[in-house]
Amino acid sequence: TPVAINAVQVGAFARKTDTGYRAIALQYETPGGTQYNSGNSTLAGTYTRPVYLLATNPSTGSAWTLSDVNNMRIGTKVTT
Numbered sequence: 016t017p018v019a020i021n022a023v024q025v026g027a028f029a030r031k032t033d034t035g036y037r038a039i040a041l042q043y044e045t046p047g048g049t050q051y052n053s054g055n056s057t058l059a060g061t062y063t064r065p066v067y068l069l070a071t072n073p074s075t076g077s078a079w080t081l082s083d084v085n086n087m088r089i090g091t092k093v094t095t
Contacts, residue, residue, distance in 0.1 A: 017081060019078070020078065020079035020080070020081070020083075020084060021070075022068055022069060022070045022079070023043075023068075023069045023079055023084060023087070024066055024067070024068050024069070025041045025042075025043060025053070025066070025067040025069070025089045026041070026064060026065065026066045026067070027039070027041060027064070027065055027091050028062050028063075028064055029056075029058055029062065029063060029064075029065070029091065030058055030059060030060060030061055030062045030063065031058040031059065031060060032060075036057070036095060037057070037058040037093070037095060038055040038056060038057050038058060038093075038094045038095045039055070039056055039058060039065065039091045039092060039093055039094060040052040040053050040054065040055055040056070040091070040092045040094050041053040041056075041065055041066075041067035041089070041090075041091055041092075042089065042090050042091065042092045043067070043069060043073065043087060043088070043089055044087070044088040044089070044090075045074045045087070045088075046086045046087075046088075047074075049074055051069075051073045051074075052092060053065065053067035055094050055095070
């Protein structure tokens with residue numbers, strides 16, 4: 016059991032496989048369904064690693080708890 020959780024980092028390794036413009040956002044979703052997105056990260060033909068650092072739980076504004084982390088849902092969202 017951790018003493019403290021200083022931050023949560025959401026990351027991905029992503030690239031595009033076509034010639035068009037593509038961007039993604041990293042996403043955190045609370046158990047209640049509220050979604051929080053990072054800014055857009057433009058994808059290239061080579062792998063890039065966008066990172067979304069959450070110092071506090073955005074739904075409470077408080078420090079992360081073990082329950083928050085265990086119940087979180089994370090993923091990526093294609094934005095363009």
